[in-house]
Amino acid sequence: xxxxLTEITVIGDDDTGLIAGVTNLLFERGINIExxxxxxxxxxxxxxxxxxxxxxxxxRDKLRDDLEELGDELGVEVRIRFPDxxxxxxxxxxxxxxxxxxxxxxxxxGGNGDAEVSVVIGNHSDLKPIADEHGVPFHGIGDEKGAPDxxxxxxxxxxxxxxxxxxxxxxxxxxxxVVFRYENRIINIxxxxxxxxxxxxxxxxxxxxxxxxxxxxxxxxxxDLDQGPIITQNAFNVxxxxxxxxxxxxxxxxxxxxxxxxxxxHLSDDVAVHRGRTRLRxxxxxxxxxxxxxxELDAALPDEPVDEPVERVAGDTEEDAEAGAVSED
Numbered sequence: 001x002x003x004x005l006t007e008i009t010v011i012g013d014d015d016t017g018l019i020a021g022v023t024n025l026l027f028e029r030g031i032n033i034e035x036x037x038x039x040x041x042x043x044x045x046x047x048x049x050x051x052x053x054x055x056x057x058x059x060r061d062k063l064r065d066d067l068e069e070l071g072d073e074l075g076v077e078v079r080i081r082f083p084d085x086x087x088x089x090x091x092x093x094x095x096x097x098x099x100x101x102x103x104x105x106x107x108x109x110g111g112n113g114d115a116e117v118s119v120v121i122g123n124h125s126d127l128k129p130i131a132d133e134h135g136v137p138f139h140g141i142g143d144e145k146g147a148p149d150x151x152x153x154x155x156x157x158x159x160x161x162x163x164x165x166x167x168x169x170x171x172x173x174x175x176x177x178v179v180f181r182y183e184n185r186i187i188n189i190x191x192x193x194x195x196x197x198x199x200x201x202x203x204x205x206x207x208x209x210x211x212x213x214x215x216x217x218x219x220x221x222x223x224d225l226d227q228g229p230i231i232t233q234n235a236f237n238v239x240x241x242x243x244x245x246x247x248x249x250x251x252x253x254x255x256x257x258x259x260x261x262x263x264x265x266h267l268s269d270d271v272a273v274h275r276g277r278t279r280l281r282x283x284x285x286x287x288x289x290x291x292x293x294x295x296e297l298d299a300a301l302p303d304e305p306v307d308e309p310v311e312r313v314a315g316d317t318e319e320d321a322e323a324g325a326v327s328e329d
Contacts, residue, residue, distance in 0.1 A: 004083050005034055005050040008067065011181050012076025014045040021074055022047065025066060030057040039183075041223065042176050045076070046183070053082070089115040089163040089267065092156070094170035095122045096146065101168035101189060102127055104256035105263070106134045115267045119160045123148040123172055150175050157182070166263060167221065169255070176223045184229075184273050186221035187266060189259040191251050193217060193233055198226035203251060204244040214238050214247055216255045218262030220273065229278045231262040231271055232291045265289065 010022055019038060026033060031051050038047035056063065064080055071078035095102050105117060120131040123142030131138035139156055141148045154177075157165065167174075167188040179186060192202035193215040206214045215235035222228040234254050239246060265271045270289050271278050280289060 004052075004054075006053045006083065007081045008049045008051060009079045009181075010045070010047040010049075010071070010076050011079075012045055012071075012074070014040045014043050015075070018045055018074055018076060019047060021070055022049070022067075022078070025070055026051060029063060029066070030055055031063075039180075041180055044177060044180050046180050048183075090118040090161050091115055091164045091166060091263075092160060092162045093117055093120045093166045093168050094153075095120060095124075095127045095168050096171040097124050097126045098169040098171075098252075099127055099130060100252045101256050101259050102130055104260055105166065105168060106130065106136065108256070109260055109263070115164070118162070119156060121153060121156055123170070146172070148172055150178055154178060154181070164263070164266060166259070168259065173225060174221060179221055179223050183222075184220050187231065187259070187262050188219055188221050188226075188228070189255050189262075190217045190219065190226055191248070191255060193235060194219060194226055194230060201244070203247040206238070206247060207242065207244050212238055214251065216251055216258050218258050220278075229273045229276055230291075231265060231278055232258055233293075234258045235293065265291075 008022070008026075010018065012018075019036075023033065023036075026049075031053050032055075033049060033051050035050040036047065037049075038045070040046075053060075053063070058066070060082060067078045067080055093102060093105055102120065117136055120127065120136050120138045122128065122138065122140055123146045125138075125140045128138040128140070139152075141150075141152045141156070143149075156162075162182075163185065165182050165186040167186065169189065174186070190198070190202065192198070192206060193213075194217040196211075197205040197209075203214070213235050214237075215233055217233045218231045219226070220228040220231065234257065236250055236254055239250075242250075268289075270281055271291070272281050278291065280291065
């Protein structure tokens with residue numbers, strides 16, 4: 001958090017009076033609400049509120065106790081975080097068996113002054129040695145078949161005070177309960193140019209469809225599989241007669257680089273989500289931030305011909321006018 005506001009999150013079963021209970025408590029303590037976002041999905045209520053506590057008429061400890069007591073009364077979980085509660089935001093990396101994105105995060109990530117990887121969580125234990133090598137705690141949450149215990153996952157995310165969850169080729173679909181609690185705070189890397197080829201075996205899908213350009217996408221996770229707001233994408237040419245393994249070999253380094261860029265965009269607060277789409281904050285003030293391909297690609301594209309304006313005759317439809325622009329008959 002970079003704006004000096006305090007963040008309050010409420011999660012629990014949907015019921016009447018939840019919003020009123022929280023907002024009334026804040027009003028009584030002289031706390032001004034700057035932003036409030038709430039939603040209900042599949043019976044789960046979530047409210048995220050950003051408030052100004054600079055002129056509140058109680059202590060921080062008192063506010064924490066009051067919110068906890070209110071949460072018990074309402075049957076919901078209430079969390080509060082003041083801007084200076086800690087120096088660094090905490091990142092959890094979720095993994096399965098593919099090591100390249102985890103290695104990129106732990107070895108190549110330039111880092112961010114106010115963020116650190118505090119835990120690696122896997123539904124398999126294959127990548128534990130990589131976490132151990134870098135002194136990052138590893139926790140396994142999968143059974144012998146890799147089925148994750150999401151109750152344990154939520155416990156770990158809460159225990160480590162996680163602010164951002166990174167799915168580094170975590171080959172499991174998160175439940176709505178997890179996604180809903182961390183909306184716009186879970187980043188996934190997918191090996192295709194979404195919305196093309198969602199789901200499993202994206203490289204194989206690309207080969208079977210005969211595409212000449214493939215790519216990868218970093219996006220925020222929603223309850224709709226591979227349909228969350230796109231943060232950044234990178235593309236690459238598909239070699240003649242390439243199979244899925246060849247595409248995977250080319251694509252994995254691109255996956256890692258694209259994921260790192262998305263993490264940095266999120267942590268630097270350069271990207272915002274509005275109506276299901278991402279946009280850059282203050283794009284005119286930054287020339288080193290991008291969501292898509294490098295500017296060199298734009299320079300390589302043709303710029304002629306383009307359609308000229310067409311005069312429309314009274315009574316003509318738009319289709320008639322367009323036809324007149326290309327037909328002499």
